[in-house]
């Protein structure tokens with residue numbers, strides 16, 4: 001894998017300009033300010049496994065929006081505009097649309113209107129899979145009404161000139177019923193599989209599968225980069241593996257892994273050491 005990275009400088013908003021005028025004794029407001037920012041991280045992902053038939057495909061990733069009292073409808077609308085301006089071929093929504101499963105239904109009933117040239121695919125996070133269980137179907141229905149294809153223990157397959165790629169996602173690792181064997185079977189014939197489960201804690205389970213890994217690239221959210229992190233370590237990790245999958249790029253068991261800081265915040269509207277972010281990957285075939 002080769003990565004070329006360019007991060008778009010974010011524009012300082014009204015809140016930022018106001019804060020610049022505040023006395024230096026007000027740094028405690030900085031975590032509130034940071035939680036309201038958003039970076040677009042643009043990178044080139046190159047792999048010799050990526051089929052040349054799909055060279056240049058653009059994949060956007062947006063996770064952990066957490067719509068609700070901490071992130072209101074106006075920010076959802078501006079987020080969708082920002083994502084749509086990327087003109088991605090595939091948009092992957094990484095889950096945790098609200099603070100609970102009712103919130104996820106409400107989020108999609110807002111019709112945020114995420115757009116992609118080929119497909120917008122939606123994963124399910126731990127906050128989306130809170131009870132009642134029947135809400136999973138309600139969320140899926142609301143997704144479809146907004147043009148999003150739900151991917152719950154399923155794979156979206158794309159074929160070109162005899163080559164196939166797959167975008168697969170499992171049910172949530174904490175609150176759902178992931179079916180990795182089903183995913184492995186669905187992706188068996190794919191030349192390259194992008195696995196986008198919400199929680200990276202599921203990845204060690206895939207490493208134990210007798211048939212080996214069924215994907216080459218995993219893209220996850222959930223950790224919020226720690227949400228409040230000091231010196232690259234989460235003050236309170238949401239992962240059973242602590243900081244193993246905190247944020248950024250990793251490589252394990254022959255697969256590449258990208259963990260996003262996500263967009264929103266959970267619990268308190270604060271961030272430190274973990275800037276909110278969305279991603280745009282340009283997929284290239286390594287010569």
Ligand SMILES: [Fe+2]
Pocket residue numbers: 064066096125222223224262266
């Ligand atoms: Fe989250």
